[in-house]
Amino acid sequence: MKELFSSILAGLGQGSMYALLALGFVIIYKATQVINLALPALMLAGAVLVSYLVGPFGFILAVVLGAVGIALLGLGLERTVIRPMVGKPVFVVAIITLGIDIALRVVVNGFIGTDVRQVGDPWGFARGSLFGVTVQERHIAMFVTTAIVITVLFAFFKYTRLGLAMRAAAFDQETALAQGISVSSVFALAWAIAGGLAAVAGTFVATGAGIDQQLWIIALKALPAIILGGLDSLGGAVVGGLSIGIVESLVATYQLDFAPWLGDNFSVVSPYVVMLLVLLVRPYGLFGTREVERV
Amino acid sequence: MTGSTTPTARPPQTPPGEAAVRRRRPRQLAGRPGLYTSYAQHLRLLNTRPKQIAVGVIVLVAFALPWLAEDQTLSLLGVAMAASIGAIGLNIVTGYAGQVSLGHAFFLAIGAYTASALSGDPADDTIGFGVTNVVVWLLAAGVVAALFGVLVAPLATRLRGLYLAIVTLGLVFLGEHIFKEWQDLTGGAGVGRPGPVPHLFGIELNSAGDVLTSDQKLYLLMLVSLVVLGLLARNLARSKVGRAFAAIRDRDIAASVIGVNLTRYKVIAFAVSSFYAGCAGALVYTITGFIEPTSFNLLLSVQYIAMVLIGGVATISGSIMGAFFITLLPALTRQLPGVVPLISEDASAPLNVFQVETVLYGLLIIGFLIFEPRGLYGIWTRIRNYWKAWPFSY
Numbered sequence: 001m002k003e004l005f006s007s008i009l010a011g012l013g014q015g016s017m018y019a020l021l022a023l024g025f026v027i028i029y030k031a032t033q034v035i036n037l038a039l040p041a042l043m044l045a046g047a048v049l050v051s052y053l054v055g056p057f058g059f060i061l062a063v064v065l066g067a068v069g070i071a072l073l074g075l076g077l078e079r080t081v082i083r084p085m086v087g088k089p090v091f092v093v094a095i096i097t098l099g100i101d102i103a104l105r106v107v108v109n110g111f112i113g114t115d116v117r118q119v120g121d122p123w124g125f126a127r128g129s130l131f132g133v134t135v136q137e138r139h140i141a142m143f144v145t146t147a148i149v150i151t152v153l154f155a156f157f158k159y160t161r162l163g164l165a166m167r168a169a170a171f172d173q174e175t176a177l178a179q180g181i182s183v184s185s186v187f188a189l190a191w192a193i194a195g196g197l198a199a200v201a202g203t204f205v206a207t208g209a210g211i212d213q214q215l216w217i218i219a220l221k222a223l224p225a226i227i228l229g230g231l232d233s234l235g236g237a238v239v240g241g242l243s244i245g246i247v248e249s250l251v252a253t254y255q256l257d258f259a260p261w262l263g264d265n266f267s268v269v270s271p272y273v274v275m276l277l278v279l280l281v282r283p284y285g286l287f288g289t290r291e292v293e294r295v
Numbered sequence: 296m297t298g299s300t301t302p303t304a305r306p307p308q309t310p311p312g313e314a315a316v317r318r319r320r321p322r323q324l325a326g327r328p329g330l331y332t333s334y335a336q337h338l339r340l341l342n343t344r345p346k347q348i349a350v351g352v353i354v355l356v357a358f359a360l361p362w363l364a365e366d367q368t369l370s371l372l373g374v375a376m377a378a379s380i381g382a383i384g385l386n387i388v389t390g391y392a393g394q395v396s397l398g399h400a401f402f403l404a405i406g407a408y409t410a411s412a413l414s415g416d417p418a419d420d421t422i423g424f425g426v427t428n429v430v431v432w433l434l435a436a437g438v439v440a441a442l443f444g445v446l447v448a449p450l451a452t453r454l455r456g457l458y459l460a461i462v463t464l465g466l467v468f469l470g471e472h473i474f475k476e477w478q479d480l481t482g483g484a485g486v487g488r489p490g491p492v493p494h495l496f497g498i499e500l501n502s503a504g505d506v507l508t509s510d511q512k513l514y515l516l517m518l519v520s521l522v523v524l525g526l527l528a529r530n531l532a533r534s535k536v537g538r539a540f541a542a543i544r545d546r547d548i549a550a551s552v553i554g555v556n557l558t559r560y561k562v563i564a565f566a567v568s569s570f571y572a573g574c575a576g577a578l579v580y581t582i583t584g585f586i587e588p589t590s591f592n593l594l595l596s597v598q599y600i601a602m603v604l605i606g607g608v609a610t611i612s613g614s615i616m617g618a619f620f621i622t623l624l625p626a627l628t629r630q631l632p633g634v635v636p637l638i639s640e641d642a643s644a645p646l647n648v649f650q651v652e653t654v655l656y657g658l659l660i661i662g663f664l665i666f667e668p669r670g671l672y673g674i675w676t677r678i679r680n681y682w683k684a685w686p687f688s689y
Binding site (some may be wrong): 035110179223266 | 417438449453454460461464465468469472475476597599604646652656657659660661664665
């Protein structure tokens with residue numbers, strides 16, 4: 001039983017990272033109807049930036065500065081590459097973000113080099129005990145950080161003028177424009193927020209084992225999370241991210257005992273299996289809005 | 296969509312004398328290549344004289360090349376041709392039918408492994424059945440991949456747009472995992488297995504014979520496959536099925552309202568596309584001679600997307616141009632260290648050709664989508680239209 005609980009706790013920790021990344025995807029999707037496939041590169045860039053800043057500034061300040069830096073990078077990318085494509089088919093823009101991802105990742109890999117970089121987190125693989133269940137300290141840190149970030153984010157959307165503007169623009173762009181909202185700055189802000197979230201997620205994912213060139217693949221696991229929750233639901237992204245994390249962790253713990261024929265490391269691809277199953281039953285995810293079709 | 300969409304299919308009632316004139320095959324007026332007198336003429340495979348001549352010359356040169364070019368060049372061109380088949384396949388589902396697929400690498404892998412398992416040596420460590428006839432394993436590779444395409448298609452009928460893109464992306468990751476773990480078939484990550492063994496009517500295509508070297512023979516195999524499959528795809532695109540694809544791409548609901556069976560045509564699109572991918576996978580790894588399971592990753596899918604986008608969406612000739620461009624790009628970038636002193640050939644150096652290559656894929660995709668959405672094919676039409684009216688501007 002203890003094994004089960006500690007597996008679920010580890011899943012919640014890892015899942016909260018997927019939740020942050022999924023929020024980035026969903027915020028950009030709600031603002032621009034595009035899935036930003038450059039998020040993996042932004043996440044990797046965030047982790048690398050933090051690993052360079054952690055020396056002079058200390059871990060917490062480095063994470064904040066890293067998030068701001070990547071938010072600016074996201075803003076810059078939106079201004080230069082995505083802006084000329086406003087009004088083009090979403091598929092084209094999505095593929096462009098894929099192009100950004102590939103190009104940006106090569107640049108970031110240049111900063112990683114062939115060895116593993118450490119983000120200088122205070123936890124490493126240290127284990128603690130929570131209600132008698134063994135759990136890695138870094139997983140608790142992930143969960144707490146995510147809880148704080150998400151609370152701030154949801155408060156921002158609910159109580160600030162800018163947040164209201166973003167919700168309005170997501171609801172109906174033209175009406176928002178007519179009310180004097182600058183939709184173009186909403187787009188830019190969406191990219192900035194997603195970049196910041198990705199940087200935080202990247203840093204925490206890299207706690208423990210450190211950053212290598214394969215870290216970006218983790219960001220793609222947020223895709224099953226947003227599909228699970230529905231592309232346009234912020235709450236769905238959080239729920240989806242956490243459940244994907246728990247599923248992955250449970251599969252990692254029990255799959256070799258119960259289904260060894262699925263092969264080693266099946267847990268790594270289990271989110272995609274969950275995604276396929278969910279989509280067959282509910283094509284718009286658990287919380288997504290069903291599109292109304294007009295010819 | 297019914298069969299009566301072609302205006303010429305049912306000519307109006309005409310007096311007997313006039314009907315005899317009508318029944319004659321419409322001919323082009325001398326000196327007026329741009330003037331079509333019937334719909335059938337417009338839809339013909341090679342509808343203008345310059346096109347007939349140009350295509351004829353290209354095919355002739357392609358068939359003469361084995362005796363003109365060096366073996367190394369031939370093997371590179373062979374890979375480009377095999378890749379062209381894969382690019383045509385992706386263009387059918389993504390370009391013509393508008394269903395975004397990031398899972399092309401998965402279908403390429405299915406084809407490559409089907410072919411190599413069928414033709415493999417039974418005495419080897421990996422699965423092999425010893426059926427070395429090219430025709431058999433090539434068709435089998437296509438058909439097995441097509442079956443998987445049909446399995447995926449139900450997802451495509453339920454999902455649209457970006458949801459589908461993400462699901463097909465998941466397919467690549469699942470496939471990569473399966474191929475890594477199924478070591479009896481694939482040899483496992485880092486080990487790999489030999490590629491398909493091509494024998495045709497008792498001729499061993501993969502070893503030098505009395506008349507032709509192996510590269511020359513494989514080149515000819517690729518060329519014949521490309522011509523046949525390219526022609527089939529071109530015909531599919533101008534048939535009823537092709538029009539249904541275009542209707543689905545442009546507005547799927549409108550298409551279903553006018554009577555296009557969405558499920559049926561999406562299944563067809565995925566099946567045909569996967570068939571092409573399967574053949575391409577089998578052929579590419581015949582030339583390289585070695586299959587490594589981790590090579591069927593997201594980057595491979597992106598390369599094929601790049602071929603389609605750079606070549607030209609919904610064009611067969613564009614797919615071929617794009618595939619040649621992407622396949623020959625590494626050969627070009629390998630020359631860079633001699634020209635630009637900062638770029639190194641050493642993979643561990645801070646700025647090396649491999650990095651430049653990957654960045655170029657990304658930048659080319661972005662650049663083409665922003666500045667030339669119709670790809671190389673669009674550039675070609677612009678050049679053609681310029682010279683058509685030269686020296687006038689229109």
